[in-house]
Amino acid sequence: MPDLTVPRAARRFLREEPKLKLFSLLLRINWIFVLLICLLAGVGYGALYSAGGGKPVPFAEPQLIRFGFGVLMMIVVALLSPRVLRLLSVPIYILSILMLGLVLKMGHVGKGAERWINMGGFQFQPSEFAKIALVLILATWFHRVGREKLGNPLRLIVPALLVLLPVILVLKEPNLGTASIVGMIGASLFFVAGMRWWQIFVLVAPIPFLGNFVYSHLHDYQKARIDTFLHPEHDPLGAGYNIIQSKIALGSGGIWGEGYLHGSQGQLNFLPEKQTDFIFTMIGEEWGYAGGVAVIVLLGVIVLSGMVMALRCRNRFGRLVGLGISVDFFLYCVVNLSMVMGVIPVGGVPLPLISYGGSAMLTMMFGFGLLLSTWVYRDDLDLGTDQQHSS
Amino acid sequence: MIFQRPSSFKTFEASSPSKESERGASGRGVFTRRALLMMAVQVGVLGTLAHRLYNLQAVQGEQLRALARRNRTSKRLIAPARGPLYDRCGVLLAGSRPNWRALLMPEETTDIGAVIERFASIVPLDERDHARIERDRRHLRRYVPLTLKEFLSWDDMARIGLNAPTLPGVLVDVGSTREYPLKELTAHLVGYVAPPNEKDVQKDGTFALPGMRVGRAGLEQTQDERLRGHPGSVEMEVNAVGRVVGEVERTEGLPGNTLGLSLDSALQAQVRDRLGERIASAVVMDCRNGEVMAMVSTPSFDPSLFDSGVSHAQWNSWMSDSRTPLVDKAVSGLYPPGSTFKPAVAMAALSSGSVSPEERFTCPGYYDVGGVRFHCWNRYGHGSINMRQGLKYSCDVYFYQVARRCGIDAIHQAGGTFGLTGKLGIELPHVRAGSIPTPAMRRKQGFHWNGGDTINAGIGQGLVQVTPLALATYASRLATGRLVTPHLLRTVEHSLVPEAEPGLFGKMPFTAAHLDVVKGGMFAVVNEPQGTAPAARLTLPGIKMAGKTGSAQVRRVPRALRESGHFNSMNLPWEYRPHALFICFAPYDNPRYAVSVVVEHGNAGATEAAPLAARIMTDTLLRNPAERTPFSREGQSPPVAPSEHESHGKSS
The missing domain is CATH 3.90.1310.10 (Penicillin-binding protein 2a (Domain 2))
Structure with missing residues (x-):
């Protein structure tokens, strides 16, 4: 077990931190990536402006203010060194698990599922936060347990439990979409951390049977989502309404769109949740295929940038954090886009930085802060004292 | 390359794994390979989504656009x-x-x-x-x-x-x-x-x-x-x-046609006022072209109550009203014509050649046939009289004998020619046809015909039944000698309907001489001393009216009562009193209007119906043609030219 006793870690933090001047640290932030983030948020502002009926209220302006906070937070997080992050990973993970437990106890029920928690006036979605916490704790674990040690399957048991705990809690909310994203982030980290292929095979093979078992334990509304996804036309005004309306709106956008602020389906409120989960539909209707593809390309560039930043990192922890955050962002985008285009069942996953909503935006910005931090400290070899300690 | 690489740090290429720590290098090769694999998958997934988007927006776009249009528009019929x-x-x-x-x-x-x-x-x-x-x-x-x-x-x-x-x-x-x-x-x-x-x-x-x-x-x-x-x-x-936010397309419906009636509503009101509280009906017809100028049936009802649906209470009160306000008695009411039928019987006899105008029959006040005695309304008798006098006095015995002579079939045929048995083609529903049964028709219905039926038919009693509209048509046909048919519809969308054109009616198969005898009798009824309807004499200078009274029994008078000499139908309960009828046309020498009046249980045509008819005819003749102008005359020749008597009326 890694030794994370506070006094030693704190001593190290105080000893090493003055070496890096704040200004040079700021210079080392990947400002081009920050620009890409701002661009994405700009697209979101435009879309929310349109969703608000061509007005900055009620969506665009609050979201912009939140983004401002998010950027500040991102930069602060970006300056934290991997050591500090590893130090924080355990309390953060424990906190996120506690919040997930709390939300089950006293969460605010929204749309048939307990997902929200009230935190001093603003509502917070612990499952968003849990993803970041999981990335951090797994990166910390695999940082300490090198690729070589993973040949022993017993070394995988603790990280597997670290993954399963939030997955089960999120499933109980119940939020199938986020639970599967959490699971996939965990699986990605297992994969790049250097699991053996035979281990992967042993884990993947029973999935179909497991899937069957899970389906039989799904809530009715979750089953209904899968059913209406498969046959949306059965209930065009009920549960299938969202998918059908979304496809209709996208189709009516055509190649070049109906024009900004002139999308008939969105502006006439045929689009459900157009400012949150279905914001991409609104963009697709008003800007057409050209606009939609531009957004997809921008999302892809951000994902790949994150991946490249992870690749570039010279310490294992940073690589794993960078990749985990990039995969988190990627999964967000893919699940949302697939849902909007009717590829997978509808399931409350927003489009990061574009959809209206506070906690998703802030947790994502926190994640981007971590990603930037791995870039800032990309050349930190980070042998770590515990490595010397354990070897 | 968008990623900066500060020179103060070792470059990726420069750093060989051996120089790096064990921890930093741990699995880096595997990480790089697998991360690159994931990036490839990520690019593939995003590419697939872009392709899917292309399918939705470009390939299926047209179809989905149509759905969107249907979504945002709502078609509504008006x-x-x-x-x-x-x-x-x-x-x-x-x-x-x-x-x-x-x-x-x-x-x-x-x-x-x-x-x-x-x-x-x-x-x-x-x-x-x-x-x-x-x-x-x-x-x-x-x-x-x-x-x-x-x-x-x-x-x-x-x-x-x-x-x-x-x-x-x-x-x-x-x-x-x-x-x-x-x-x-x-x-x-x-x-x-x-x-x-x-x-x-x-x-x-x-x-x-x-x-x-x-x-x-x-x-x-x-x-x-x-x-x-x-x-x-x-x-x-x-x-x-x-919520409607705009109108995309509007196809105006075609409004219904504007219809003009031949009715003169002012005259209609006058007629209604003349009839007053009586249960009666009256028809005023232009006997040259068949236009119905007024057609009143009392009592009436308020038609606007039906638009929103009549309440049960209202409906029940109408249905239980013995005065039948909902029934248009002018076209649906069947009454025995009584003596108003006698001109038709006379025409039947004349045209069949069985009776000549001057042939005299004797009236002792009764007529015995086959052991049954048929009474004349005047129990003292009319003596020996010809056809003109028979009509003038409305002598029952005269017509008993005429009817027997010419036979029921000839009467049926003449009645049919006068329009008494037809539906007449007026634009109204529930029009009932009158009936003048023949032995053949009665046999078909399973009844025996006896001689008394023919005799009763001679005075318009018994089985004969006609409507007030048919009576007015009959009067028009008598007046003009043509097969006039009544109609109410005059213009559709401000142009005359073909039926409203005057002068389209064919002549009846009667000779003018015969018609003149009957019309002369009807003239005498009104204008000569001892005629039955002196009360119907017009006071207008230069205009004479011809008419015929009728009092139709609704109940047989017991023989004993009649022979006692104390019979007076006014003493009967109201619902057993005879109906009072009158038909007339004027001006006699150039007939223009025909009127029929039927007063239910009015007791006697001469006293009840005839004066009413005379007043209605006066009203009709006095209607100022200048007041009739407003709307149908533009661009059209006036269908009815003002004639002499109307200017008489105006000057008087």
């Missing part, structure tokens, strides 16, 4: 305006006035029942509304709105507007309701409209439109197709909750 009815002077008889109503668009709400319930809590619906909504819901169509409530008040509309967010699919619009300004004056002729029933809707889907009405009586019924018009449609842009 009921056409029902055509108005005017009288010959341009007085509105049936029109439309706005009717604010609440409609429910079925396609814009998912739970119709809940919306109706909520609506009912805001605007109270009575039992009949609920019943109608239930009925309409059974054959609900997507584009056809459901009428929740009609004749909304301002308060109702304000309440609906205030609660609009909780009433998805409910909207208020303005339709029209049928209005009859003259109310009961023309109710029988104009008829009324009522909401369509299930049968109508099955026959023609457009009846399901809110505000559609179907004619249920009078001209509204017979001219329904002309008045109805064709529905238009309007395509509205609506938002997701069905």
